[in-house]
């Protein structure tokens with residue numbers, strides 16, 4: 011994976027494949043958003059499932075080569091530009107990218123569950139039913155399983171400092187959990203919830219595409 015890449019002179023095969031993979035899955039999500047806008051519910055649903063599968067494949071691959079971006083946080087990826095670009099442009103872009111990753115992925119997982127709960131098949135097409143939703147005890151219990159897994163990974167699999175542990179716990183569990191609680195309070199109707207959060211989720215995927223391209227260009231394309 012450390013062989014020379016094919017997209018730019020400085021990149022590696024690993025960085026190019028992971029960037030292309032990220033572009034493909036974000037574009038697939040954006041296309042499924044277009045189907046939803048055109049009220050093609052069934053195509054939208056199928057495309058979301060394809061996008062989600064591509065995204066999971068990407069994460070398995072990315073975990074293998076870059077430990078989910080932890081190496082870029084720990085400065086293992088060499089940034090070849092001047093220090094001021096690193097401090098003023100690259101680091102903020104990387105942070106924004108991590109934010110988009112965290113929020114878009116957690117919202118997408120939530121939206122899939124919400125889609126299955128809210129969509130109904132109607133004469134060969136899929137539409138959304140409008141019902142009042144109550145917080146799901148099962149989902150909250152599952153989220154605690156995820157929290158336990160995350161804590162095990164942070165405390166026993168990797169030797170992170172306390173700063174990183176707190177950041178990963180906040181981004182990986184506590185911020186999404188607060189968001190879900192807020193959603194349950196402010197958007198109790200299922201159809202409106204799917205449309206409003208779906209539009210936000212598609213916007214986050216567009217941000218993800220922009221920030222991953224920016225980080226890739228700053229690392230491998232821009233000549234300093």
Ligand code: HEM
Nearest residue numbers: 046047049051055118121122125126129136137208209211
């Ligand atoms: C990441 C996951 C998802 C996102 C981001 C998403 C996004 C959206 C958006 C933005 C809309 C509203 C478009 C508009 O009218 O402005 C929508 C509608 C819809 N979604 Fe999703 N969705 C997701 C998952 C799902 C899943 C898993 C299903 C089915 C199981 C589903 C079924 C539908 C249906 C039936 C509609 C209504 C289409 C119509 O207006 O006729 N969605 N979705």
